Amino acid sequence: MSASKPKPPTHWILGSFKRADKCLAAIRALRVSGEKENLDIYSAYPLHGAEAALGLKRSKVPLIVLCCAIFGAFNGYTVQTWANATSVSSLSGEWLGSLRGYILDVGGRTAHAWPLNIPITFELGVLISAFGAVLGMLIINGLPRLHHPVFEVEAFRSAQIDRYWISVTTKDDLKREQLREQLAQLGAEDISTVEEGADE
Amino acid sequence: MPQIDPTKPRFWRSVEDFTSGADRPKAAHGYPELVGREFPVGATEIDGATRRDFLKLVGLTAAGTMAAGCMRNPPERILPYVRQPADIRPGIPLHYATSTSLGGYGIGLLVTSREGRPIKVEGNPDHPASFGASGTFEQALAYGVYDPQRGKHVKRKGELSGWKSFKADVISRLEAAKADNGKKILFLDGPTASPFDGWLRKQVGKTLPEAKFVTFTSVDRDAVFDGTELAFGQRLETRFDFDKARVVLALDDDFLESGPDRLVHARDFARHRVPAPDGAEGAASLGGDDAKTRPSAGEWMNRLYVAECAYSVTGGQADHRLRVRGSDIICLAAALYARLVPDGAADVAALAAPYKDSKWVAAVAKDLSSRGAQAVVTVGTRQPAEVHALAAAINATLKSEVVEYGRPLLLDTKSGSSTLKDIVAQANAGQIDTLVITAWNPVYAAPSDIAFADALTKIPNVVYYGQFEDETSVHAHWFIPAAHDLESWGDSTSIDGTVAIQQPLIAPLFDGVQRGELFGAFAGMPDSTAHELLREAHSQTSADMTANGGFEPWWERVLQKGVLSPTPPDTITPTLQTAKIGERLRPFKFERIEGIEINYVVDNKVHDGRYGDNAWLQELPEPLTKVVWGNVGMISPAMAEKNGLAAEEIVKLTVDGRTIEVPLFVLPGHAEDSISLAIGYGRTGGEAIARGVGSNANALRTTSAPWFGSRATLAKTGKSDRLGITQEHWAMEGRPIALTAELADVKRKHLPMVEEQNGPQPSMMDEWPNTSPEGYRWAMAIDMAKCTGCNACILACESENNILIVGKDQVRRGREMHWLRVDRYFEEVDGSLADAKVVVQPMACVQCEKAPCEYVCPVNATVHSDEGLNDMVYNRCVGTRYCANNCPYKVRRFNYLNWHNSLQGTYEMKMNPDVTVRARGVMEKCTYCVQRIEQARIATRTENHGVGRVIRDGEVVTACQQSCASGAISFGSLHDPKSEVSKKHADERAYAVLWELNTRPRTRHLAKVRNPNPELA
Amino acid sequence: MSAAAAHTPVPEHLREAPLIEGPQSDRTLTDSILHPVWRDPGRGWWMALAVTSTFLGILVLCIAYLLLTGVGVWGNNSPVFWAFDIINFVWWVGIGHAGTLISAILLLFQQGWRTSINRFAEAMTLFAVICAAIYPGLHTGRPWFAAYWLVPIPNTMDIWPNFKSPLVWDVFAISTYFTVSLLFWYVGLIPDLATLRDASVSRTRRLVYGFFSLGWRGSARHWYNWKWAYLLLAGISTPLVLSVHTIVSFDFATSIIPGWHTTIFPPYFVAGAVFSGFAMVLSLLIPARHFMGLKHVLTMRHIDNMCKIILVTGWMVTFGYICEYFADWYSGSIYEVGQILVRMLGPYAWSFWLLVFCNCIVANLFWFRSMRRNLWVVWIVAALVNVGMWLERFVIIVVSLHRDFMPASWGMYYPTIIDIGMITGTMGLFGTAFLVFLKFVPAVALAEVKELRYETELQLQHAEEAH
Amino acid sequence: MGLNPRSPMATTSHVLFPRWSNHLVRAALGAVGIGAGMLLIFAFAYFRSPLFTRQNEPINQPVEFDHRHHVRDHGIDCRFCHTTVEKGESAGYPPTEVCGSCHGQVWNKSPYLATIRASLFTNKPLEWLRVNDLRDYVYFNHSAHVNKGVGCATCHGRVDEMAAVFKHPPMNMGWCLDCHRNPNHNLRPREFITSMTWKAEDPEAIGAAVAKQNNVHTRTSCSTCHR
Secondary structure, eight states: OOOSSOOOOOEEEEEEESSHHHHHHHHHHHHHTTOOTTEEEEOSSOOTTHHHHHTOOOOSHHHHHHHHHHHHHHHHHHHHHHHHHOOOTTOOSTTGGGGSOOOOBOTTOOSSOGGGGHHHHHHHHHHHHHHHHHHHHHHHTTOOOOOOGGGGSGGGGGGGTTOEEEEEEESOHHHHHHHHHHHHHTTOEEEEEEEOOTTO | OOOOOTTSOOOOSOHHHHHHTTTOOOGGGTOOHHHHHHOOSOHHHHSSOOHHHHHHHGGGGHHHHGGGGSSOOOOOEEOOOSSOOTTOOTTOOEEEEEEEEETTEEEEEEEEEETTEEEEEEEOTTSTTTTTOOOHHHHHHHHHTTOTTSOOSOEETTEEOOHHHHHHHHHHHHHHHHTTTTTTEEEEEOOOOOHHHHHHHHHHHHHOTTOEEEEOOTTOOHHHHHHHHHHHSSOOEEEEOGGGOSEEEEESOOTTTSSTTHHHHHHHHHHTSSSSGGGGHHHHHTTOOTTSOOOSSSOSSOEEEEEESSOOHHHHHOSEEEEOOGGGHHHHHHHHHHHHSTTOTTTTHHHHGGGTTOHHHHHHHHHHHHHGGGEEEEEOTTSOHHHHHHHHHHHHHHTOSSEEEEOOOSSOSOOSTHHHHHHHHHHHTTOOSEEEEOSSOHHHHSOTTOOHHHHHHTSSEEEEEESSOOTTGGGOSEEEEBOOGGGOOEEEEOTTSOEEEEOOSSOOTTOOBOHHHHHHHHTTOTTSOHHHHHHHHHHHHOSTTGGGTSHHHHHHHHHHHSBOOOOOOOOBOOOOOHHHHHHHHTTOOOOOOOSEEEEEEOBTTTBTTTTTTOHHHHTSOOTTTOEESSOOEEEOHHHHHHTTOOTTEEEEEEETTEEEEEEEEEOTTOOTTEEEEESSOSBOSSOTTTBTOSOOGGGTOOSSSSSEEEEEEEEEEEEEOOOEESOOOOOOTTOSSSOEEEHHHHHTTOOHHHHHTOSOOOOSSOOOOOOOSSOOOEEEEEETTTOOOOOHHHHHHHHHTTOOOOOHHHHHTTOOOOSSEEEEEEEEETTEEEEEEEEEEEEOOOOOTTOHHHHTOTTOOEEEOTTSOEEEOGGGOOOOOHHHHTOTTOOOEEOOSOGGGGOOGGGGGGSOTTSOOOOTTOEEOOOSSHHHHHHHHHHHHTTGGGTOOOOOTTSSOOHHHHHOTTOOEEEEETTSTTSHHHHHHHSTTEEOTTGGGTOOOSEEEEOEEEOOOGGGO | OHHHHHHOOSOGGGSOOOSSOSOOOHHHHHHHHHHHHHSOOHHHHHHHHHHHHHHHHHHHHHHHHHHHHOGGGSSOOSSOOSSHHHHHHHHHHHHHHHHHIIIIIHHHTTOGGGHHHHHHHHHHHHHHHHHHHHHHHHTSSOHHHHHHHTSOOOOTTOOOOOTTSHHHHHHHHHHHHHHHHHHHHHHHHHHHHHHHHHHOOSHHHHHHHHHHTTTOOOBHHHHHHHHHHHHHHHHHHHHHHHHHHHHHHHHHHTSOSTTTOOTTHHHHHHHHHHHHHHHHHHHHHHHHHHHTTOTTTSOHHHHHHHHHHHHHHHHHHHHHHHHHHHHHHHHOOHHHHHHHHHHHHSTTHHHHHHHHIIIIIGGGGGGSHHHHHOHHHHHHHHHHHHHHHHHHHHIIIIIHHHSOSOGGGOOOOOOOHHHHHHHHHHHHHHHHHHHHHHHHSOSSOHHHHHHHHHHHHHHHHHHHHHO | OOSOSSOTTSOOSSOSSOTTHHHHHHHHHHHHHHHHHHHHHHHHHHTTSHHHHOTTOOOOOSSOOOHIIIIIITOOOHHHHSGGGGTSSSOOOOOHHHHHHHHTTTTTTOGGGHHHHHHHHHTOOOOEEOSSOOOTTOOOOHHHHHTTTBOHHHHHOOGGGOSSOOOOSOOSHHHHHHHHHSOGGGBOOGGGTTOSSOOOSSHHHHHHHHHHHHTOOOOOOGGGTOO
16 A cells, blocks of 8 residues: 555454354345445355345456466467477577477478377466466455454454354444444444554 | 496406516506507507507597497597507598308408497408308307407416416427327317418428327218218219209208308399399399309299208298108108119118108109209208218209319318217327317217217316317316407308408407417417418418519408409319119118107307307397297197197206206297207306306217207106297288288289288378488388398397397397397198298388377487488487387387496497497387498588589498398388389389388388299199 | 155155255364364374385385386386386376366266265375376386476477377376366365364464465455356366376377277276276275264265266276277278287286276176165275276286287286386375375365355255245 | 364464565565576576586696697698598597607607607507587587588687687587578688688678588488487
C-alpha cells in the first residue's frame, strides 16, 4: 500500500457458526445490509452456495490454464521442428551456433515429420498448463501467506475443523461495533476483532 | 595406451641385461613401459638408419599415436624420433610384403604397419598362393605377434638364462661333437620347404656332417607322397587347378579350407560355382590370372560330390554329399576304381564290395567319366596312401587336366609319427646327446602310444625352440623363445614353387630368437644375425640377381615385392603303375568296425593346437557347429536318438583303454555310428588362453589309427557343459532368408523365391535426396554361391575394426561382438536331418536406406551419411539398445561390459588407430569399413594440388572383401552403373534379405546355386 | 441414516451402501482420519518399515554395482537387449495409472465414492512413477550422458535429441506425468495440511504443517479458485494419463519387431495399466484400512466398485489380446504368425499361459457379489492380477525379442541375481515411501470427506422434507 | 498423542507465524527463481568460456622453443618442421635431428639447447606436450584441410606471435561445424596456406573462388569425423 498520509488501519471482525446454513444466512443478511467485498467465509471444505452468497466473480484460473496450454504446446512443436527440421545458416559462432538446428537423415524419414512431433507437443501443453493451474490458483489466492490477521484469533483454528467463520473488514471505527452486534444477532460465536497492521 | 604401469610385467632382452641393468626402461626418465620394452640395446645400434633398426625404434611414437585407439584421454605426450627413419611418417600407414608358412608351405602376406606396429595382415597380391586373399590363420597372425602369453626368456632347466649363455653352451657342445661329426646331435623340425632352412641345414652340415634332421607334425601330408609313390613309383607333389574342373569328387578332402593352397582352391572353385563367368569377376579382381586355359566348350558351373564323415566346409558346398565313416572311404574309392579304371575291378573286388552296387557310386562314376579331362577325384590327407593311389589312378585314367604333379618341395616328405618312434628308439639306445626340437610341441602332438616325453628324459640335452612355454618346454633342458613370423627374417616356398621373403615388421617384442639365429649358432655362426644369414643364403642362391644389377638393388626389389621372380612350377607327367596298386590292394580285406568309430579332424581354428593361445581363433565360431572356445564330439541326430544322447551332454569317450571326457554336439549330416572330435584342444601347457580349453584328442590317437579306424565307447557321465555357441538355432523355419536355387532354374530364369524378395518398395514419405557431392552410394553384394563359410572375413573384420573378444562365458550369454557373422542353416532333406544340406550366409549390417535402428535412437547416435552409410557414432551413443532391438537383422553388438579391460600390455599395440575402440555401454556395428572409405576419399580429394578426383571402383576395399579368397563379397558405389557392385545388384540372383520390411538394405545377397546330378535327384 | 432407512420402501439389499458408515460429524471425521498421523505408529509400522527399507538398501547396492560394472550385470543379451529393466519400467508406470484415474476421471464423472480413496491412490501413483523412472535412466549403457543428451539443451556440440524417437517421447511423458501427479496430489493436500496445522497441538508440527499449507485459510475465495484449479488439473490429467501409457506403448508399437509392431497396443496398454493399478490399490488398501481404522470411510462399497472396475478392465485387456492375435494371424505374415506360435508353444510358453490365467480368468470371480465381498479373495485376485500384468510385459518384451526375424540370431534370456534384486528393490522403495506417507499425511482426503458428509446430510434433509 | 480431548481452542501463547514471515517467504521464492536462472546462464557461458575450452593457455614445453623467433624473425616455413602436414593426418613433429641440423652450427653452445643436445647424444626422444588435443574419437586430417585451402593460422592462430604455443580456437564440435557448414570465409589460395599474416580484403569472394578451384565441398555427416 503506497500511502502519503497514514490511513486508518483495517479491522477484521470475525465470528463463527456451528452450522453451515446459519453461516450462509448470516452472509446474505450482511450483504443485504450493504456489506459486499469486505465479506468472507471460512470453512474446512468448499461450502456449497458460498460463492453465490458472496457473489464472487468468475475465477481467472481457467483463462490462465488455457494460455499456458497454448504456450506449452506451441513451444513443444516449435522446439522439435526447429531442432530436427531447420538449419538457419545465419546462426553461427560459439553462442548462436548452438541454437542452430541440425538436419539429419534419420532412417530416411522426412526431416519435418509432424505426426512424430505430436506426443511431445501434447505433453508440454499439459505440463505447462498444470503449472499454470497451480501457480495461478496460488497467486490469485495470494498464497503463500503464512501470516494473516485472521490467524491472530486463536479460536479461528476451528475454521479448518468443524466451524464456519465469517469475516467482515472495515476501516470505520464507528462501524466496527455495529458490525459486532449485527454478527451477534445473526448467531455468531467467538466474535472477535483484529486490527490489521498498516503494512499489510 | 602405453602409460607407465607398475602392475605390468617388465621385459628384458636377456637375463644378462637383467643382471647388468643394461637398456632397461628408466622410469626416472619417465619413458612409457612400452617404449622401454621396445628400446634397442644401446645407442650404437641406432646409428645408420637401416630398416631393421628403426623397427626397434618405432615404439617411441606409440605414446603419441596409440591414443587414437582408445577412448581414454590422458595428458598426452608426443615423442618424436630423434632421427627420423627414411620411410616412416606418423599417421601414414605403411605396407610391407612378407610371408608365413603353415605345414611347410608358404603364403605371401602384405602387412599394414602404423608407426611400426603391424596392425593388419592381408595376402600379398603378387604372391600366387595368396593373390591378395588370406585365411583365418593369416589374419590371426596380427593377434599372435602381440600375444602377451608368449615365451619371454631363454630358460635353462626352468631357470632364467640368456641367449648369450645358450650360445656359449652350444659352442662348447660343438667342440665336443667335432669328435663324432655330431652324429649324436639330432634336429627335430617341423615340415618346411624354405630355401633358407635348406641353406641353414647345409651350413650345419658343414660343421656337423653327421647330424641328422628329421621332421614331425601331427597333421602330416605323407599319404600324398606315399600315394604317388604307390601309383607312379615316385614321391610327387600333387596340385589341383580347379579352374579347369567341372566335376569334382572329394573323398574326405576339405580342399577349400585346409591344405597349402586352400586359398587358390577356394578362388578357382568359386569362380565356377556360379552359372556364368561374369558373376565370377569378383575372384578375378583379386588378382587371379585369367590367362589360365579355360575349357572352351561345356558347362561353366562345376559340380561337387563329397564323401566324408563329419561336415566340413567343403562338404557344405557339395551338390551331393555321402555320409560315410572315414574307414569306408577306401571302399568307396575302390568301387570307383573298379568302375573307372580298366580291368582294375579284379584287384579291388574285396574292398569295393560294400559299394559295388551303390547308386551313388554309379552316378558319380558316370558323371566323372562323361566329363573326362575336366573331372577330378581329390583325397584328403587323413586318408591312407592306398586311397591316394586309387584316386591318382582314376585321375590318370580320366586324363584329368585338373591335377598336376611336381617334384616335392618339402625338404623332407616323411613327417609322420614314425619319426617320433625312431627318436624314442634312438633315445632309449642312448644314441642322442642333443635333441634340438624346432617342431611344434611334439610332446603334446605325439600319438598316445608313443611315450615321447619319457624318451626326452633319456636325452642329456634337449633344446626346445618354440613360441610358448608349453607341454614340450617343461621336458626340455633349454627353452628358447621363438620370434614370431612377423618378427623374423626368413623365406618360404609355396606349393607352386614360388619363393617369398619373410621380413620382420617389428623387433621381437619378447626378445624372441629367430630361426636363422638358432641354426646359425649350430652352424658355427653364433654372432651373425638372421638378416645377415638370409642375405648370405640368397646372395648364393639367387640367379636372376645379375640381371637386376647386382645383389643390393635386386634385394631391395625382392623386399618390396616380397616374392622372388617366380619360377614356373615344374610339372612331371608320371606313368601309372596299375599293377603295383593291384598288388598292394588285392590282399586288402575290409572288416567293418562294429559299434562306434572315432574320427579325428583337424580343427579349423587352432589347427593342430599351435594356435591354441590365439584368442581370436578360439572365439571364432567353428564353421559348421558354430561352437567357440573348445571342441565337441560330433554325432549324427539318429545316433543321438538311438543312444539317448543329447547335445551339451558330457560323455566319457574310451578308445582302447584311454579315456577323455567331451561334450557332445548333434551335427546334422554326420555319418552314423561314428563320433568326430577335433584335435588341438585340451592343452596343459603354459599358455593361459589355451590351457584347459576343450578335450585332448591326441590322448586317444594312435600311430596305427591316427585319424580313424579304432572303436570308441561312449559312457554317460550325467554332467553337461553349456557350450559357447554363436548360433543356437539351425533351421530357417521356412523363412525366405538364405535363398538357394538350382542351376537349371537359374538358367531358365525361374527364381520365384528371389523375385518375391525383390521389386518396388513404396514409401509414404518422400525420398531423401542424394546430397553426396560425388553422388557415391556405397553398397555391398554377397554371393552366397561363392561363400564357403570359412570365417576369414570375420577375423579380417575383427582385426580391422578393433573388435574385442569376450570369452566363453559371455558368448554363452549371447554377447559375442563379431560385427560380421556367418549364419549357417541346415535344410532338411525329405523331412530328415540325416542328410541335411547346408547353406551359409554372411550377415553384417546391411546399411538399410530406411534403417529401423535410426529413427528409434533418442540421441541421433546412429544416422545416415550423405552417401547412404548407416553411421554409428560411438561417442554419441548412450546405449539404450533400442536400435539393436529394432534391427531385424540383429547385426548390432553391444558392449555390455568393459571388454577393453581384457586387453593387456602388448595387445593394446594391435589396435587400429583409425577406428575408435568402443567403451562400455556403447553400441557398435559394421559401417562398411568407413575408415577405409574416408582414407580413400582424402587420398583422392587431395590429389593434383587439392583439386581432387572421384574414387574409382575398386579403390575402396572392405576388410572382409579383401580377405575373401572366393571373391564372394563385392563393394563399391551404386552411382556408377559399371561398378562391380552395381552389376551384382542387377544379377537375377540378387535379393534383399527381409525385403518385405522395406528396410531397403544396401547389401544385397545373391542366392546360392546348386548343381545337382539329375540321376541322384 | 438408519432413521432415513425406515422411511424408504426400497428393500435392504438393493439399497446403495453408504460411503461413510455410522453417524459422523466433522469433528469425528477429523479425529479419526487424522488419528494415524498423531498416534505413535506402533511396532507393526516400524517392522514393516524395517522390511521395506532393507529392500531399499538392496536396490541402492544393485544400482551402485550396476553403475560401476555396466549393464552386463543384468541378463540382457543379444537378441534380448531389453528385459527386466523395461518390463519393470512399464509395469510400475502402469500401476501408477490407477491413482490418476481415480482422482481425475472419477472426479470428472462425479463419482462420490472416489473421495476417500483418491489421496491414497494418488500417493501410490507418485511412488510408482518414481520406481518406474529409475529404469529408463539406469538401463542405458552410459546414464551420465543419457541424463542430458536426451533433453534439448543448446550445447557446444550443436546437436539435438532425435525427436522422432519414442524414447524421447517417453522422457517427456514420464516427467510430465510425474510433475502433474505431484501437483495434483499437493493441491489436494493443502487444505488438509491447513487442518493439521490448526488441529495439532505440538508447536513444531503446527509450524511444519503451517509452512506446507502455505497459509491456507479456507476462505470461500480460496476454495473457489482451488476448485477450479483442481477441476482443471483433473481435466488435463485425464488425457495425460491416457497419453502416458499410449506413449509407453509406442516404444513397442512404432518398432518393426513381430509382437511389438501392433496398433492395438495403445488402448490395451492403458486398459492394462488401469487393471494393474486398481489391483495394486486394492492390495495396499485392504490391509491399510484395517490397520489404520479407516473402515468407516474406506467401505466395502469402495472395494466392491474397484472389483467391478478390475472386472471390466480385465475384459478390455483380454479383448486386446484377442484383437492382437487375430490381427497377427490375419496379416498372414509368417513372422507375425511365428511370433504367436512362439508365445504359445515356445520355450517361454509358461509365461504366456500364466498370464492368460492371471489376467483373463481369475478376475472373473468378481462376477459374484460374494467374491467381491470376501476380502481374502479380493486381495489374492489383486495380487495375481499384478503378477499377470508383469508377465504380460515379459511376454511382450522378452518373448518377442528372443525369436524375431532371423532364426540365426535367436537366443534365450536368463535373468541374473541383480535383475531380481532390482525389482524387489524398487518394491522396497515403493513400500518405504508409502509407509512414510501413511505416517505423516492423512491417507484420506479429509476436506473432501467432510464435503461429502455435508452433501449427503443435505440430501437426507431434502429426503425428509419430501415426506 | 492424538487430538487434544479439550477444545483445540485452548489458547497458545501467541500467533503461529509472525507478520514478517510473509516477506521472508516471498523473498525466498524470488531468490530461488532468480538463482535458478542465473545458474542456467552461468552453465551456458562456462562451457563456452576458455575456463572450460582451455583456450589461450600457453603450454610450457620441455624445450623453450619460441615460434616468434623462428617463424616471425627468421621466416621459417611451418612445413620445414611439420613436414607431413600436406601428406598425412598428423602435421608431424620434427625429430631432434632437425633441430640439430641448424643448431649444430648456430647457437650450438646455447644453454637453451641443452635438452636438444642431450636428446641427440643419448638418443632419448624429446617429450613435447600436445597443445591442440582433440578427443580420440575425432579423426582430423591435416592434409584434407591444408590441400583444400584452409590456412594454418585459421585454426592455430598467429603462432608467429606466441612465445609458448597455445590453443587458439575452442576446438569443440560447434566450432568445427561452423566451418564445415560454411567454409568459404576460411579458405585462401594455396600459396598463402602457411602465411601468418595473410588477410583477404574480401574473404567471401576469395573463399568462393578457392572453393571453386579446389572443388571444396564440406560434409556434415557423422562419419566425416567420427569412425
